[in-house]
Amino acid sequence: MKPQMIVTLYKPEFIEKQRGRLFVVKTDDYGQIEDISRVCNTHNKLHTIVLTVNEPFSLIPFREEWKNIPIYLVVPEMGSFRDVAAKLNIIHQFKIRVFLNTDHKHTYTNLRILSSIGIPCGIHFGKIDPDWDVINDLMYYSVYGKVKHASIEPFEYVTSQYKPDIYTDFSAVYFNDPHQSVHMNEFGKIALTAEDLVSNKFITDIEHFDSIEQNPLYKEGLKRWQQFFLDNHLCSYCPAWRVCLGKFADKAEVNSVCKKFFSDLMDAADYYRLKQQKGTEVWQ
């Protein structure tokens, strides 16, 4: 199956030349949001804008015009709750998901707050080792919490997409699963992942995107998970491999706490799946 989305920085002259493509556009300038939406939706389609800024969520100057534009907002922290609460009415009208960085000490609490006030949100994994116990608490809240709340990624993705007989790659949440999206640089060169793009590991270019599923490098790239088995890596022995796929492999040797978290996440996914199968009870 061919990936549907092309993830790229905002280069209007390039996007305008394309036809019928689905774009995820990355920017760090909220002044560009309306422009990106207009340019992408002219001959192509905008899937999402990934807006990464260094300001707290509370300080983002939301505009009415963003209402129908899907935005993934990546910010370091939530900021002042009072400021967020003041903008809640307008934020609720947006197609927005807020990602907070795990390097910030209050992130997990703040994600719970955002979720509880109905703002879809998610974890943005930072440079510091995440606190898996706290992430686990957050996951329990997200999946098992009975009080109505907005979804938290990547828990939402894993629990809703999980099927026992296929790998569940939550990289998709971050537009980094090559089954669904590929990354393009300003010259139209295509890489499988964001990391490959940074390392200049290209597999083809935009002219050949339509036949990418035939590309041997693309096909090979989809099988990267097999390297864990070829290396007899510790992660391949993990009970939760199928929902993690070794994303934290560099830490796995010394830090097996991720195993506990991802195992619990799998149980949550099973719980969610069974719940979906059973349907809603009358009393619910």
Next chain:
Amino acid sequence: MAVIIFKPIEKCNSNCIYCDVVTRKDQQAVMSFELLEIVFKNINEYLLSKPDDKLSLIWHGGEPLLLGVDYFKKALEFQEKHCSQTKNRLEHAMQSNLTLINQDFIDVLKEMGINTLGTSYDPEPHVRGGGADRDTAAYNKKFFKGLNLLEENNIGFGFIYVVTKKSIQKPLDVFHVLSNFKLSGGFMMNPVLIYGDDKNDIAITPEEYCDFLGTIFPYWYKHKDRFPMVDPFNNMMRNVRDKQISLGCSDAGDCAYHYAYIGPKGEASQCGRAGDWGIISYGNIKDRSLIDIYNDKSRDILVERTEMLPEGDCKDCRFWYICHGGCPLDAYSKHNEFLRKSSWCEAKKGFLEKYFEPITGLKAEQHESKN
């Protein structure tokens, strides 16, 4: 259905630690085309004599793909020539290590009607691979390449994992890596079977195998929706809970009626293991028809075994209906006679009594099969 374990080649490009075919057998022997043609003539004759029967020809080895693509094309040619009336009742299957598979092989396998292959897998270094030291890295690289090619061609696979002394201390780790490797299941954990010297020091006892399975079983049972088709668990559930009796050759108690082995020089015997071990010989396909081979008087001992065991070793055993005394060859390898129960009885019985029944709350009792 008649099942022929067909080994036109004993040679293998791997030196798997748990396999003694390559050391026990004459590796140079490859079935000639003349003999191959005789096999297909015989198959046709057999199927004509049994209009309601089918025959499964399981290409085995050694490594069957070492025969080369042309060998299989020749087989198809002989099938076309000699089995034009019966070929719709002839099914091909194959057990391969997949390290040699390529698109040419895939094309010919498809022509043979093979859409699933049997293979084996072991993640441990120095268990599978070529050379005295078993180069697992090189082997597994080719193995995964083969798997990817199967996937591209919509050909499925199932695999066997052989439990040895190397894995006995870490059952759950083994289970996780196997189920991670193939999420949809379709694998079987079998004990290593040693006939003669345990030169690689890998033998395990039935009790060890029982506890190996028993350590995995609670986890599997708790998450059984997550791990479909993991055997022997799935099969036991079918037999005991669903009452749909489906037994393999070791447990069915009727292998005398269905199985035959044909080796590279045309030698025939009861099954693949009998052929490997050089026991229960039925002569040679060059001068005996398949009909004769299936009617060979030497099979009577196996029939007698199934009749006799319920009054002997298996008297009053409530698991008889799903075991039938186990594989006669296992009995022979321990007692030097066939009219005894398998030495692996303790593994199966022990697992059912110690783990399966207490954990599931099910009781293994004889019943009318729903099949």
